[in-house]
Amino acid sequence: xxxxxxVFLVFFIVPLVLTLIVSFWDYTEYAIIPDFTFRNYQEIxxxxxxxxxxxxxxxxxxxxTFKFSFIVWLLTLVIGFTVSYFLRFHxxxxxxxxxxxxxxxxxxxxxxxxxxxxxIPLLGRNGLVNQGLLDVGLIDQRLDWLLYSExxxxxxxxxxxxxxxxxxxxxSMLRIDESLLEAAxxxxxxxxxxxxxxxxxxxxxxxxxxxxxxxxxxxxxxxTIGIMGGQQIASIGKVIHVEMQYLQFPAAAxxxxxxxxxxxxxxxxxxxxxxxxxxx
Amino acid sequence: xxxxxxxxxxxxxxxxFTAFIVFLYGPMVIIxxxxxxxxxxxxxxxxxxxxxxxxxxxxxxxGVIDIWRAFRRSxxxxxxxxxxxxxxxxxxxxxxRQRFFGASFVFFVVVSSLIVPSIVVSLGIGLQxxxxxxxxxxxxxxxxxxxxxxxxxxxxxxxxxxxxxxxxWTLPFGLLIMFAVFNRFNPAHEEAARDLGANPWQTIRYVxxxxxxxxxxxxxxxxxxxxxxELARTQQAAGSTNTLxxxxxxxxxxxxxxxxxxxxxxxxxVSFAIIFSTLGLVMYLQRRRSAHGTDAGEGMV
Numbered sequence: 001x002x003x004x005x006x007v008f009l010v011f012f013i014v015p016l017v018l019t020l021i022v023s024f025w026d027y028t029e030y031a032i033i034p035d036f037t038f039r040n041y042q043e044i045x046x047x048x049x050x051x052x053x054x055x056x057x058x059x060x061x062x063x064x065t066f067k068f069s070f071i072v073w074l075l076t077l078v079i080g081f082t083v084s085y086f087l088r089f090h091x092x093x094x095x096x097x098x099x100x101x102x103x104x105x106x107x108x109x110x111x112x113x114x115x116x117x118x119x120i121p122l123l124g125r126n127g128l129v130n131q132g133l134l135d136v137g138l139i140d141q142r143l144d145w146l147l148y149s150e151x152x153x154x155x156x157x158x159x160x161x162x163x164x165x166x167x168x169x170x171x172s173m174l175r176i177d178e179s180l181l182e183a184a185x186x187x188x189x190x191x192x193x194x195x196x197x198x199x200x201x202x203x204x205x206x207x208x209x210x211x212x213x214x215x216x217x218x219x220x221x222x223x224t225i226g227i228m229g230g231q232q233i234a235s236i237g238k239v240i241h242v243e244m245q246y247l248q249f250p251a252a253a254x255x256x257x258x259x260x261x262x263x264x265x266x267x268x269x270x271x272x273x274x275x276x277x278x279x280x
Numbered sequence: 281x282x283x284x285x286x287x288x289x290x291x292x293x294x295x296x297f298t299a300f301i302v303f304l305y306g307p308m309v310i311i312x313x314x315x316x317x318x319x320x321x322x323x324x325x326x327x328x329x330x331x332x333x334x335x336x337x338x339x340x341x342x343g344v345i346d347i348w349r350a351f352r353r354s355x356x357x358x359x360x361x362x363x364x365x366x367x368x369x370x371x372x373x374x375x376x377r378q379r380f381f382g383a384s385f386v387f388f389v390v391v392s393s394l395i396v397p398s399i400v401v402s403l404g405i406g407l408q409x410x411x412x413x414x415x416x417x418x419x420x421x422x423x424x425x426x427x428x429x430x431x432x433x434x435x436x437x438x439x440x441x442x443x444x445x446x447x448x449w450t451l452p453f454g455l456l457i458m459f460a461v462f463n464r465f466n467p468a469h470e471e472a473a474r475d476l477g478a479n480p481w482q483t484i485r486y487v488x489x490x491x492x493x494x495x496x497x498x499x500x501x502x503x504x505x506x507x508x509x510e511l512a513r514t515q516q517a518a519g520s521t522n523t524l525x526x527x528x529x530x531x532x533x534x535x536x537x538x539x540x541x542x543x544x545x546x547x548x549x550v551s552f553a554i555i556f557s558t559l560g561l562v563m564y565l566q567r568r569r570s571a572h573g574t575d576a577g578e579g580m581v
Contacts, residue, residue: 004372007451008389011444015404016396022407083300086293100297102559107304109505110551113528114544118307121314121324121541128310128325159303191289212395220397223511227532237399244516249407256400263397 016260023253032249040254061234062262068150068225068235069218072157076214077207079158080165084206085199088173089181101170108163116156116227123147123155148230156228161217165210172206173199208274216263308548315541323538334542347527347543354524355550357438357446358508364443365450365503366496373458374484394452398512405445406516409436436519445517446507453506454499461495494562501558505551 026035048056055063083104091097107115122128123146130142145151176199184194200207222237236259243252314321318329341347376383393401412435420428435441469491473483489496511525518526524547531540 004368004390004451004455005386007368007444007447008386008393011405012389012393012396012401012448015401015408018408018411019400019404022411079296079300082293082296086297090290090293103301104304106552106555107308109501109509109555110308111509111525111528111544111547113509113511113525113532114311114547115307117528117532117540117544118311121310122307124324126322126324131325159307162300216395216397220399221512222399223515223529227529231533237397240399240403241515244403244406249403249410252403253407256403259397260400263395267395 019253019256022250023257025250025253027248027250030247032247040251041258043251044254044258061236061239064233065219065235068153068157069215071154072161072218073211073214075154075158076162076165077211080162080169080210081203081207083162084166084170084173087170088176104163104166112160112223113227115160116224119152119156119159119228120147123152148228148232150229150233152228153225153233156224157218157221160224161214164213164217165207168206168209168213169203170206172203176202204274208270212267212270215266219263219266220259311541312545312548314538315545317538317541321538323536323541334538335546337537337539338542338546347524350522350524350527353438353521354508357442357523358504360439360443361446361450361507362500362503364447365454366500368447368451369454369458369499370489370496372455373462374488376455376459377462390452390455393448398449399515401448402445402513402516405441405513406436409434409441409517409519434519436517438518438521438523442514442518442521442523445513446510449510449513450503450506453502457495457499457502461492465492494565497558497562497565501555504554508551508554 022032023040024036024038026033026037026039044058046056048059087097087100091100120127124130125142125144125147127146129146130139133139134142180198180202181194184198189197220237222235222241225233225235226238236255240252240255240259243249243255313327314323314325315334316330316332317327317334318331319333321328338347372386376387416428416432416435419425420432465488469487470483473487478486509525510523511529514523514526522530528543528547531543
């Protein structure tokens with residue numbers, strides 16, 4: 001126990017505390033200076049209130065990130081739920097369930113960067129999708145928005161992170177007693193009614209856990225947005241990343257604190273809707 | 281009537297599932313195909329002949345970046361992370377079976393580590409080691425330590441900051457697996473061992489570990505693969521030493537030949553070799569267990 005505690009103390013708790021402390025420090029071009037100043041926070045929100053209704057840089061970045069989070073959350077939820085439902089209720093044998101579940105899981109153990117790169121031959125200007133659509137005659141000009149766009153970012157997110165929905169939802173579904181479904185059927189419920197009134201409510205904890213995973217990953221992302229967005233789309237993670245490259249640690253720390261606060265608020269909201277602790 | 285509706289939804293859902301699997305694997309299959317592009321071939325179809333030209337180019341090295349050194353680094357770090365994850369997760373999993381002071385706090389911290397955005401963890405660790413460097417250098421000047429003043433550069437490195445960053449990502453998975461295992465573990469096995477005179481260490485060594493070894497292999501798989509492919513947390517925490525994913529990320533913007541697909545294929549091959557040999561090993565162990573008619577695996581998945 002103790003060694004594990006030490007690892008998390010040294011590499012998780014202390015760094016987070018330091019981040020909070022340093023977010024109040026001052027800095028120059030070449031040094032960071034211990035201080036207690038709100039400068040970093042003020043600079044992040046400079047003109048954000050007075051400039052309304054126009055959004056300042058920070059609000060725009062958050063708005064864009066929230067938008068990605070919401071769209072990807074919805075897509076991963078629908079796909080993840082459908083896949084889990086199929087695995088749980090339509091695949092009859094345990095062995096087959098394990099095999100198909102592993103089939104979904106294996107890509108998770110491979111490189112994310114490679115999985116992103118692998119979209120290039122499909123989505124590029126001369127890629128398979130454009131070529132196919134041209135050949136079929138659906139379009140007469142190559143589409144430019146397939147790659148290095150918001151579309152490709154969303155596609156890559158769904159590709160990479162649907163598994164984070166599948167695992168907890170599937171886990172919730174495994175706990176559903178099949179006699180409940182029989183009872184619903186006997187009581188005259190249609191398939192759709194059973195799904196909405198029995199299965200979905202029982203999957204709520206799994207849905208909540210999956211949602212937390214997907215939303216927090218996307219809120220802090222800068223790699224997928226960077227590679228798939230052609231380095232053209234802003235994200236909070238990217239702001240932090242750039243500030244770190246210029247060694248503006250206090251500014252990066254202040255942004256990190258705000259990001260963390262935003263993420264924690266979302267998680268708090270979700271845990272108000274669903275009691276996750278029962279599940280763990 | 282019921283079976284009729286069932287079949288219809290079954291075919292619909294089976295189609296969705298198949299489409300999802302194609303969506304997952306399709307792009308991978310395509311870059312593997314394209315990595316065998318002929319020397320004249322480009323980044324997309326059509327294939328201009330079939331060759332291993334781009335693999336040969338890769339073998340000679342990609343431009344200025346020493347990709348094979350990054351590869352060796354990533355494998356080395358992955359192995360250390362794997363071993364640490366297995367040992368620490370097992371120890372913690374055993375410890376959590378008894379109630380102890382602060383158990384729920386430790387659990388809360390471990391789960392938080394999974395959901396705090398990687399960039400924040402990465403920044404924190406980067407910052408911590410930066411400050412540590414400053415402290416070391418200050419000491420060096422203050423007490424005139426020759427080594428520090430002449431040689432010291434940074435405390436950041438593959439097996440300090442990067443290792444720590446990876447463990448904050450792999451350990452939560454390891455611990456959650458251990459929880460799942462011990463929740464289903466039948467304590468009768470241990471009681472039997474104790475009744476037969478085994479001491480606590482012998483009980484763990486000869487009874488508990490052999491029973492849970494397939495799960496430990498699973499934890500090892502998570503430990504290695506998640507570390508080998510880790511990028512977000514390594515970014516700010518690796519210092520000047522690049523791991524393979526970091527180099528790969530850099531290459532996405534600079535390399536415009538199928539060489540990058542060749543590199544992708546090699547990386548995938550390593551991942552798949554590890555995944556399948558691990559899964560194979562687990563299956564072999566399970567099968568041998570059931571063939572020997574032992575009930576040692578009872579209570580396990």
